[in-house]
Amino acid sequence: MTTTTPARTEVELDLRLERKETLADGVVRLILKHPAGEPLPAWEPGAHIDLLLGPDLVRQYSLCGDPADRSVLQVAVLREVAGRGGSRHVHDALVEGDTVRVRGPRNHFALVDAPRYLFIAGGIGITPILPMISExxxxxxxWRLIYGGRTRTTMAFAGQLAQTxxxxxxxxPQDETGHLDLQTLLGTPQQDTAMYCCGPEPLLNAVEEACAGWPEGALHIERFVPKAREDDGPATAFEVELAQSGLTLTVPTDRSILEVVEEAGVDVLSSCQEGTCGSCETAVLAGEPDHRDSLLSERERAAGEVMFVCVSRSRSPRLVLDL
Known part of the structure; x- marks a missing residue:
């Protein structure tokens, strides 16, 4: 008998594209509304949603509106010239009145309580920062925001933020001020300060390096592309026991836990399949995960309580998962 056990239930809705507007060079904002005017799911600063744009075209975008406004969901999308087609579809194919399937929200970039905040945004990375600033x-x-971009005309929300x-x-803007001087900005650790950064991968890597001396847990980063990992060892085969389903499966060297589990008929919510969106988060009941995601902090990795089964593997011969 086939067993279907979702790892976690999320809301999936068909929303109407109420408005589509240009915010900056290469950036459009989508304002999505329930077709019957019903309230939309609650969310908190840092959350993102999936846009299901086609059978094999699912992309994650940060919510950038007001969490208190349950009438709409807002995302801003940068046209990625060298992307895989998601942003091109949003920019070129979607028109006002279209139905857009949305899944989520989920949040792996939540705003912690702190007396002080330092926000650093690069380009479209400003989107999750906006509701954080309001909060x-x-x-x-x-709080303080450092917002960089190629030019002023490419920096969405820049005028609004500077005026407010x-x-x-x-x-x-890089063409006016050059690259951010992160060593001057971050070289001296700031006590009682939570630091949030979102933007292109070179910026995130540079911020991580500059914050090496900061207190543990002070830096919070969100990625939408997988982090390059040099410490991943070779993939070895292992067993995975699914506690809810009563199955024990072998994960070979060339397949992921997600692939093997789904082939066995156990449904696991997943989206990016790159370890960045967080949709396949799964509780670990026993064993030692080999974390290969781009989401968990070092403390969370050491705790070994959850893992992302689309990319992560096992350091122990067997894992027991809550599936």
Whole structure:
């Protein structure tokens, strides 16, 4: 008998594209609404949703609107010239009135409580930062934003941010100010400060390096492309026991846990299959995961309580998963 055991249930809705507007060079905003006007799922700053744009075209975008406004969901999408087709579809194919299937929201970039925040955004990485800034304001926390981009015309929301928060927002267009001086900005660890960064991979890597001396857990980063990992060892075969389904399966060297589990008839929610979106998060009941995702902190990796089965493997001969 085939067993179907979803790892976790998420909302999946068909929404209407209420409005599509250009925010900056190469950036459009999608405003999505329930066709019957029903309230949309609650979310918190840092959350993202999946847009199911086609059978094999699922992309993740950060929510950039107001979490208190349950009438719409808003995302901003950069046209990725060298991308895989998702942003091109959004820019060229979607028109107002279209139905867009949405899954989520989910959040692996939540805003922690802190007396101070330092936000660094690069390009379209500003999108998850926007609701964080509003939340930090509501909390009465001190915050500062450094926002970089290629040119001012490519920096979505830049004018709005600079006008609303002239004393807290620093715009750094590369053609005017050059690259961000991260060593000066981050070289001295700042106590009681939560640092949030989102943007292109070179920026994220440079920020991680510059924050090496900061307190553990101070830096929070969100990626939408897999982090290059040089410490991944060779893939070895192992067994995976599915506690809910009562199955024990062998994961060979050339296949993922996700592939093997789904082939056995156990349904696991998944999206990116790259270890970046977080949809396939699965509880680990026993064994030692070999984490190969781009989401978990070092502390979370060491705890070994959850793993992302689309990319991660096992360091022990057997894993027991809550599936």
């Amino acid at each position: 930090a304001e509501q909390r009465g926390a001190h 928060y002239p004393d807290r927002v620093e715009l750094r």
